[in-house]
Amino acid sequence: MQIDTVVAGHITVDVNVLPHGIVENVLGGTPTYAGFALTTLGHEPGVVSKIGKDFPEHFPPLFSKFGLNTEGLLITSHNTTKFENTYSEDGEREQVCKEVSPPIKPEDIPQVYLDARGFYISPVMSELPPETVSKFSEEGKGITMLDPQGIFRELKDSGKIQLRKPDNFEEYLKNVDVIKVGRDELKIFDKSTEEIMKELVEMGPKIAILTLGAEGCKVSSNGEITEIKSLDVEAEDLTGAGDVFGAAFLSHYLETRDPIDSAKFANAAAGLKVKYKGPTGFPSEKEIKDAL
Template structure:
């Protein structure tokens, strides 16, 4: 196949507010964090996303310089999706969505991207419909889905709240692997293990709950495992879930072992936590050393 992974979701411009200071105009979204992590892990990847006229010109070449194929990045007449992320001392996050770019449709996926081993689909603000997943899924590929953006309810002033989507099952019926963050866990009434079981009953064979510095919990088949996180000095939690997803999927494509892939994902995310912004993506050699 021509590509290992195609990433679908909005590239964002983030403002990150930490207890120690503020960083403005930071590249964000799964195409940034998952994409850069995948190419660092020597995987061939492409991106489907939409950008507005306000996207900084000096940012655009960064994606191709990292080795990502950019045929699926489309310019629109609107604005680029923008978030303000405010973190507390414990890593808790409050979000304000300033702008949402145009939605991504099945027609936006280039035909050349149909020749891929896997898709990593991660909306940040509801920009992807179940139709997009259905249009790319076939019996020969793997779809991994991070549903964070469909759990985000953007209220007055752009304040983001977590809310259970009405059509979650419509998304998951064409998904092989779902990766849920602990922020979205708030939308469920069940405990962690019950949530994973509920998710697999909707379609995916593997369900993962990422728990930040605590690692992750994974259910594949009838086996449930909790994997401890790395003990590191955390500089920035932004994008850690996307780095986990990239490392998990990269190894899963080679081994089809969800539990080893989850351990590799936890290590890669932990190593990334030591760096601020979209930098410090670990190589496979660094991950294997920790493993």
């Protein structure tokens, strides 16, 4: 198997509380949503993640069945990361974290993975320290894209998550090619979107993307900011939409090196995905292009 992309971040087992009902024991996390999106788009991704012995036995074979390489999937003595995601009618999310797997260290990355063309790095609960991200960006040969969602999450005693900007945020960004920040994390900056994008690019990335849910996204590239509208869809489940966006952007960008066209492609991919509950309904390249 020739690994052309790598997805890093913890696999999770989620409970999603939606306005239309509750979905329990849902396979989640970056390797699930970004990984399955990449395989649907014709890639052969590798997974870097940690799970516990409590992970349901029928889940691991799914990753191999869907075309993901699991050499970087490590089983630990701790429990698998678990979230309860509660969504309001307008898409706002409240999260409670029940369990957290151990951090992913630089030595946990299989050496063969570093030859990949692209790396999608998206921690869910600060499991990827700066030195691990740096190994991808400094030793890896491909494009490095970071979604720092989990870097902003601080776990309280109640299991509730509080968002805050880490003091070492710049350490994560200094060698990253693309940074994508979601609307939940934007509130931390307390600045205009233009100011946020300028700040992000000054830390190192060539491309900064802000995803804004139903309002689409904004892309900063070559000193210009471009606004892109979202698809008009009825969303059933917003979980994983950010990772599908990131995976689709990276997939298209690896082929075109066009950040604006890649963001349009990613916006459509995320819009098509949220029409389905859980880790299902990942759109093909043809479906995305038809929607565009």
